[in-house]
Amino acid sequence: MENPFLRYFDFTTKTACVTGASSGIGRAAATLLAGLGAVVHVADRDSEGLETLVASRPEAFRPFVYDQANRESVESLARAVGPVDVLVNNAGILLYEPLINLKWDDLERVVATNLVGAIGLTRLIGVGMIARGKGAVIHTGSQLTFNGAECRSVYAAAKAGISQFVKTAALEWGPLGIRVNCIAPGRTLTAINRHLLRDPEQYAEAIKRIPLGRFGQPEDIAQAIVFLASDASAYVTGQTLVVDGGWVLP
Numbered sequence: 001m002e003n004p005f006l007r008y009f010d011f012t013t014k015t016a017c018v019t020g021a022s023s024g025i026g027r028a029a030a031t032l033l034a035g036l037g038a039v040v041h042v043a044d045r046d047s048e049g050l051e052t053l054v055a056s057r058p059e060a061f062r063p064f065v066y067d068q069a070n071r072e073s074v075e076s077l078a079r080a081v082g083p084v085d086v087l088v089n090n091a092g093i094l095l096y097e098p099l100i101n102l103k104w105d106d107l108e109r110v111v112a113t114n115l116v117g118a119i120g121l122t123r124l125i126g127v128g129m130i131a132r133g134k135g136a137v138i139h140t141g142s143q144l145t146f147n148g149a150e151c152r153s154v155y156a157a158a159k160a161g162i163s164q165f166v167k168t169a170a171l172e173w174g175p176l177g178i179r180v181n182c183i184a185p186g187r188t189l190t191a192i193n194r195h196l197l198r199d200p201e202q203y204a205e206a207i208k209r210i211p212l213g214r215f216g217q218p219e220d221i222a223q224a225i226v227f228l229a230s231d232a233s234a235y236v237t238g239q240t241l242v243v244d245g246g247w248v249l250p
Contacts (some may be wrong), residue, residue, distance in 0.1 A: 005232070008086050008231040008232035009146075009230050010035055010036065010037060010225070011086075011229075011230075012036075012037045014085040015036045015039045015083075015084045016085060017040070017041040017042075017081045017084045017087050017088065018030040018088040018090060019043045019077075020040035020118065021040075021050065022042075022046040023046065023049055023191060024188070024192075025190060025221045026088070026140075028217075028219045028222035029056070029090065029221075029222040030042050031053075031062075031222075032219070032225075033062075033086070033226060034165035035248070036055050036226070037071070038086070041062045041080075042054070042063050042064070043064045044091065045066070045067050050064075051063070053116055062175045062244055063171060068091040068092075068112075068117035068118065068121065069117055070112075070117075071120065071227075074120050075124065077116055078121060078124035078125055081125065081130055082128060086123070086136050086138070087136075088140075089121060089122055089137065089140065090225075091109060091118070092113060092155075092194065093113045093114065094110075094155050095110050095154065096152065097156060098151055099142065099151075100220070106154075107154050109156060110154045111157075114155065114162070115126045115162060118139060118162060121194075122153065122169065125137070126169075126178065129173075133204065134178065135177070135178040135179070135228045136178070136181060136228065137178065137179070137180045138219075138225050139162050139165075139182040139183070140167075140183055140225075141162045141182040141183060142159035142184055142185065143183075143244045144159055144160070145159050145162075145240060146242070146248045147247075157183075163182050163184070166180050166240065169238075170237040170239075171230045172239065174238075176235055178232070179234075179236065179237040180231070180237060181228045181233075181236060181238070181241065182226055182239070182241070183240075183241055184240050185244065186210065186242070186243065186244020186245065187206055187245075188215060188217070188221055189216065189218065190241040210246035210247050213245075215245075220243060224241055224243045
């Protein structure tokens, strides 16, 4: 007998847009959504990474090269994608730099990519969702919304801003049939954190902070993203779901 719960994860009639899709969490989310039947618009600055992803499932992926820090590029992506059922606003950059050494251009780019561009794309894609009376938006935030970390001040501030934005967008768009949520990943084995694997001392120190005793895999985060994109979370909006192995608990 077929499990009726599985119908909540049937995306065969749905379209999605995943940004930052060429690697890491975005790639894992796009791959999982495609595996569940969705047609997925995949967007990133990394054209070679997108080509590799599309080659793995050409019938499901629609690539678009863009830069989330650039207004015209974000607007072009929104026009190319058109109406979608799911937006996974995952594109982001992390700058490790002491606050006192931050260059103004770097500060602006981190905020433009992680906060302004993410809000702008949500607004543009949201127009189509509002017209259709349905949609799910999921942002990739960070555990740094809840705790500090040296040399990541601007990144942490931008990601905390996303969590606050999600609350307001959920209030405004809930009556229109649209849910807006955020995932806050902890230490995950993506390019941003792989440097820790080359430093046994830093790695051991990081692992001690994680009750589950390991770094997350991109798939761990992608599975939570797909839950928030699916009908299984039909009564969930305005939330930041922490997926960090318990890092923020101590």
